[in-house]
Amino acid sequence: MAAANTAAIDGLLCWCRAGFEPELAAELSARAAQAGFAGYARAQRGSGHVEYLGVDGAALSAALPYSTLIFARQKLRLLAELHDLDPKDRIAPMLAALAPLADGGRACFGDVWVEHPDSDAGKPLAGLARAFANALRPALRQRGLLTAAASAKLPRLHVCFLAGDHALLAVADPHDAAPWPLGVPRLRMLAEVPSRSALKLEEALLVLLGDREREVLLQPGMTAVDLGAAPGGWSWVLARQQLRVTAIDNGPLAASALATGLIEHVRADGFHWQPPKPVDWLVCDMVESPRRVAARIAQWFAQGWCERAIFNLKLPMKKRWEETSLCLDLLHAQAGRELHLRARQLYHDREEITVFAQAGQSPPPPAGEGWGGGRSRAGTLPPSPPSPASGGRRPKRSAGAD
Ligand SMILES: C[S@@+](CC[C@H](N)C(=O)[O-])C[C@H]1O[C@@H](n2cnc3c(N)ncnc32)[C@H](O)[C@@H]1O
Numbered sequence: 001m002a003a004a005n006t007a008a009i010d011g012l013l014c015w016c017r018a019g020f021e022p023e024l025a026a027e028l029s030a031r032a033a034q035a036g037f038a039g040y041a042r043a044q045r046g047s048g049h050v051e052y053l054g055v056d057g058a059a060l061s062a063a064l065p066y067s068t069l070i071f072a073r074q075k076l077r078l079l080a081e082l083h084d085l086d087p088k089d090r091i092a093p094m095l096a097a098l099a100p101l102a103d104g105g106r107a108c109f110g111d112v113w114v115e116h117p118d119s120d121a122g123k124p125l126a127g128l129a130r131a132f133a134n135a136l137r138p139a140l141r142q143r144g145l146l147t148a149a150a151s152a153k154l155p156r157l158h159v160c161f162l163a164g165d166h167a168l169l170a171v172a173d174p175h176d177a178a179p180w181p182l183g184v185p186r187l188r189m190l191a192e193v194p195s196r197s198a199l200k201l202e203e204a205l206l207v208l209l210g211d212r213e214r215e216v217l218l219q220p221g222m223t224a225v226d227l228g229a230a231p232g233g234w235s236w237v238l239a240r241q242q243l244r245v246t247a248i249d250n251g252p253l254a255a256s257a258l259a260t261g262l263i264e265h266v267r268a269d270g271f272h273w274q275p276p277k278p279v280d281w282l283v284c285d286m287v288e289s290p291r292r293v294a295a296r297i298a299q300w301f302a303q304g305w306c307e308r309a310i311f312n313l314k315l316p317m318k319k320r321w322e323e324t325s326l327c328l329d330l331l332h333a334q335a336g337r338e339l340h341l342r343a344r345q346l347y348h349d350r351e352e353i354t355v356f357a358q359a360g361q362s363p364p365p366p367a368g369e370g371w372g373g374g375r376s377r378a379g380t381l382p383p384s385p386p387s388p389a390s391g392g393r394r395p396k397r398s399a400g401a402d
Pocket residue numbers: 194195196197198227228229230231232233234235248249250251268269270271285286287288
């Protein structure tokens with residue numbers, strides 16, 4: 001057998017946008033601590049991933065549903081780390097590492113994805129990952145580790161190459177993970193789209209809403225306001241769903257947006273304009289301080305001007321996780337009514353996150369939906385628990401405890 005240095009490891013592996021590892025590490029650390037886990041994050045800036053170690057990975061994974069994570073594109077549970085892989089035979093050491101999971105001939109994985117970080121160092125590994133997946137699949141089947149046909153009923157094996165001779169083995173629960181390789185949904189950009197920003201709202205509707213919610217909440221004839229609308233990408237996405245949109249911006253709208261016949265352009269300041277009557281949707285992509293945007297969105301809910309909103313919080317500052325938490329808390333505090341929030345740094349987001357806010361009680365997951373159906377629901381976010389300083393400390397749970 002080819003020599004390789006293999007170590008079993010436990011914990012979580014999450015993909016993220018390269019450069020946002022500190023935010024994801026801070027988020028995982030804060031969320032794990034809130035749930036009573038005392039582990040530590042291993043992260044390198046620009047690497048496109050974060051490991052959270054020193055914990056019972058299965059228990060922590062259960063405590064942090066993928067749908068509630070903001071900066072993670074994918075959530076996996078770690079199994080093993082392999083160094084010094086021989087390029088002539090990378091398969092044998094992986095089979096050896098997985099052998100303890102063999103279940104008397106019953107397959108334990110319903111699928112296998114071979115991946116690499118979405119980073120400068122990781123992207124050149126795409127060719128290796130593709131070829132390796134083709135070679136690994138039959139070898140796993142031969143060992144009885146993988147089902148003959150892909151099945152979402154069983155965990156999915158992830159082989160994550162960090163370098164040609166360095167890989168992590170991990171596992172995903174298909175019902176609690178992104179349904180796209182690398183956690184990246186591929187969207188097609190139509191020729192008439194007024195701006196690339198349109199892809200952000202397209203992705204937000206796909207990722208932050210369930211299939212049934214999209215049907216119910218986006219119906220022809222519904223009304224929307226788009227604050228900071230120019231050149232009109234977000235308004236155009238809503239108009240394509242047959243919503244009637246009031247687009248607020250002092251800048252001009254693209255002809256393709258106006259050609260929908262469903263968008264009224266109002267040249268006004270998005271921080272002062274008020275709707276003559278309540279609307280179904282508020283969307284907002286104004287480039288402004290995130291606290292100012294959060295306060296403005298909260299005001300719309302407090303005044304009853306909208307029932308739901310999708311908006312971006314731009315995060316050009318250093319402490320982005322802290323700013324994110326602060327803005328979401330501010331929304332809860334200032335909305336004056338119960339607010340249900342889901343948030344995610346989308347693939348098409350850059351230095352920003354996208355938030356879905358809905359007034360009223362937390363809607364239950366749509367029946368029969370979720371990750372297993374090939375569509376995602378993301379980020380159900382309760383307000384932050386009281387800080388330790390205000391007496392809200394929860395008992396710490398030792399790593400590995402139930
Ligand atoms: C990122 S662009 C929006 C792109 C748009 N979502 C799209 O899909 O085409 C930000 C827009 O916000 C507008 N904006 C910034 N501050 C504003 C304000 N106070 N009132 C209205 N619009 C504002 C800018 O004029 C700019 O057109």
